[in-house]
Amino acid sequence: MRQAVIVEEVSKYFVEWKKKPVNGKIIDRIFSFLRWKRKKFYAVNKVSLSIREGEIFGVLGANGSGKSTLIRLIATLLLPDSGSIRVFGHDVNREELAVRRMINRVSVEASFFKKLSAWENLAYSARLYGYTPTEARPALEEIFKHLELPEEKLSGSLENLSRGMQQKVAIARALFTSPSLLLLDEPTTGLDPKSKIQVQSFVRKMNKENGITTLLTTHDMNEAELLCNRLVIMKEGRIVAEGTPTELKKLITNGNGKSEVAVTLEEVFLKLANEGN
Amino acid sequence: MLKLKKRSPVIMELRASVAFFERMMNLMRRYIGWEIVFLAYTLVNCLTIGLIGVSSGDPQRVLYLVIGAILWGFLSLIFHELSENIAWERWEGTIEHTLMAPILRATHLAGNCIATVIYGLARTALILVVVSMFLKVNLGNANLFAASVILAVSSLSFIGLGLIGGILPLLSPEKGPQATHIIQALILLVSGVYYEIEVLPRWLQFFSKISPATYTLKAMRLALLEGKGISDLKGYIIILLVMGIVLIPIGYIGFRIAENYARRAGKLSRSG
Numbered sequence: 001m002r003q004a005v006i007v008e009e010v011s012k013y014f015v016e017w018k019k020k021p022v023n024g025k026i027i028d029r030i031f032s033f034l035r036w037k038r039k040k041f042y043a044v045n046k047v048s049l050s051i052r053e054g055e056i057f058g059v060l061g062a063n064g065s066g067k068s069t070l071i072r073l074i075a076t077l078l079l080p081d082s083g084s085i086r087v088f089g090h091d092v093n094r095e096e097l098a099v100r101r102m103i104n105r106v107s108v109e110a111s112f113f114k115k116l117s118a119w120e121n122l123a124y125s126a127r128l129y130g131y132t133p134t135e136a137r138p139a140l141e142e143i144f145k146h147l148e149l150p151e152e153k154l155s156g157s158l159e160n161l162s163r164g165m166q167q168k169v170a171i172a173r174a175l176f177t178s179p180s181l182l183l184l185d186e187p188t189t190g191l192d193p194k195s196k197i198q199v200q201s202f203v204r205k206m207n208k209e210n211g212i213t214t215l216l217t218t219h220d221m222n223e224a225e226l227l228c229n230r231l232v233i234m235k236e237g238r239i240v241a242e243g244t245p246t247e248l249k250k251l252i253t254n255g256n257g258k259s260e261v262a263v264t265l266e267e268v269f270l271k272l273a274n275e276g277n
Numbered sequence: 278m279l280k281l282k283k284r285s286p287v288i289m290e291l292r293a294s295v296a297f298f299e300r301m302m303n304l305m306r307r308y309i310g311w312e313i314v315f316l317a318y319t320l321v322n323c324l325t326i327g328l329i330g331v332s333s334g335d336p337q338r339v340l341y342l343v344i345g346a347i348l349w350g351f352l353s354l355i356f357h358e359l360s361e362n363i364a365w366e367r368w369e370g371t372i373e374h375t376l377m378a379p380i381l382r383a384t385h386l387a388g389n390c391i392a393t394v395i396y397g398l399a400r401t402a403l404i405l406v407v408v409s410m411f412l413k414v415n416l417g418n419a420n421l422f423a424a425s426v427i428l429a430v431s432s433l434s435f436i437g438l439g440l441i442g443g444i445l446p447l448l449s450p451e452k453g454p455q456a457t458h459i460i461q462a463l464i465l466l467v468s469g470v471y472y473e474i475e476v477l478p479r480w481l482q483f484f485s486k487i488s489p490a491t492y493t494l495k496a497m498r499l500a501l502l503e504g505k506g507i508s509d510l511k512g513y514i515i516i517l518l519v520m521g522i523v524l525i526p527i528g529y530i531g532f533r534i535a536e537n538y539a540r541r542a543g544k545l546s547r548s549g
């Protein structure tokens with residue numbers, strides 16, 4: 001089977017400027033700017049993983065564990081400091097345009113021109129992806145039908161839509177171009193239970209029918225179990241566990257005699273993503 | 278689901294370049310209140326400056342000042358819109374979406390520049406009409422063709438400056454936009470918008486010589502006040518062209534470098 005994404009030993013650090021404490025001496029205060037210290041902070045630390053074509057791959061982890069950073073690295077929005085990432089054989093560093101043609105991303109916060117309507121925002125995206133708004137419209141309408149997004153809402157200013165609706169528009173925007181790789185960063189955060197189910201079933205449908213390889217991050221363990229073929233759990237920028245949901249459950253049942261049917265993914269998460277090793 | 282056909286790269290780039298113009302038109306409609314406010318402000322500004330000329334009793338003086346006000350309105354608008362574009366998309370939260378679009382950066386920037394110049398020309402034309410209704414400016418002597426050529430070539434160098442200005446907000450989300458305002462103010466100071474550059478201190482006149490606005494204003498005044506034609510203004514046209522040809526690639530390459538820096542340092546966006 002072809003590999004959709006290969007991440008090899010990738011690290012990404014951000015620089016933080018920290019100030020060392022200043023003592024009371026006047027001379028120290030004057031030269032206090034010399035006390036700023038540059039500190040590297042690794043958001044993603046030697047991560048390796050591969051995603052097979054056609055699979056839904058989950059990335060779990062506590063807040064700040066590096067999930068969104070990993071997605072941005074694959075999406076060409078951040079450059080890795082070391083290691084390499086290939087998307088369908090294209091290197092994100094050297095062939096950014098080829099990668100960009102194959103992917104699309106839904107970010108946690110809906111990124112739209114707030115005063116423009118949903119249609120106007122989508123027209124902008126359609127053109128950026130090489131389609132006229134008229135060409136894109138039927139595909140978009142079909143997506144909206146699935147997500148039960150009322151059409152009359154789409155002509156008003158986007159800032160007047162509820163967060164859930166905005167998120168649905170963002171999902172439609174990412175999907176109508178039928179990307180080969182879809183990056184979903186917490187796509188259902190802030191959605192009501194019904195919308196959540198609609199989005200989840202739509203993601204699965206797109207994956208089944210159009211074979212869209214999907215990378216998904218979520219804080220919802222049920223969602224992860226329901227959608228993902230395989231998962232990794234990240235902690236402080238590193239991958240601490242990898243496998244199918246069942247395999248992950250086995251990891252913590254080994255030794256305590258419980259059957260893996262009895263543990264939930266949530267227990268796995270609490271054990272692996274949070275506990276100190 | 279409906280599958281959209283994949284497009285050839287050339288068609289993709291061409292279609293994408295329209296995106297920025299269409300977006301601008303839509304934004305203008307949605308922010309029409311602010312459009313009117315800014316237009317009114319610029320108009321009043323031009324008229325006020327024109328009236329300073331009227332009070333001097335010299336009709337040529339009125340035209341001299343009005344040319345400065347209107348032309349500066351046009352040039353500063355191009356510089357401002359282009360250099361603030363990144364800062365503005367960051368504020369809207371769309372910057373990552375725009376920058377990860379599958380198009381060449383050159384298409385993105387060119388689309389933006391063309392949209393901005395069209396917008397600037399439309400606004401300037403409107404202001405010109407209103408100002409000429411209020412102030413009796415005498416264009417009997419003017420060479421309008423030469424003036425249009427000057428406007429066209431000066432747009433090039435201001436596009437270059439705007440692209441260079443756009444580098445700073447990529448490097449620093451907060452200080453970048455502040456710095457572009459300072460640059461804009463400095464260009465206004467040294468370029469002889471309302472006075473001859475000779476009144477400036479010597480050391481400042483050096484900056485006048487490297488500002489494309491200086492040559493634009495000089496040439497425009499010669500065309501409109503003294504009716505000078507293309508052949509008389511050849512020198513200015515060549516200088517402005519050369520400045521455009523030098524500044525645009527510097528702006529583009531600088532933008533690419535700054536973009537890569539921003540992607541390395543995580544300056545595009547950090548939420549999520």
Ligand SMILES: Nc1ncnc2c1ncn2[C@@H]1O[C@H](COP(=O)(O)OP(=O)(O)OP(=O)(O)O)[C@@H](O)[C@H]1O
Pocket residue numbers: 014015042043061062063064065066067068069070542543544545546547548549
């Ligand atoms: N552009 C950036 N500049 C500086 N630090 C950053 C940047 N982006 C992320 N970080 C830091 O890197 C760490 C990982 O952040 P990231 O957003 O990847 O976490 P996450 O797993 O997505 O968390 P959450 O579940 O809250 O979305 C955090 O400590 C964050 O503050």
Ligand SMILES: [Mg+2]
Pocket residue numbers: 067068069108185549
């Ligand atoms: Mg995140």
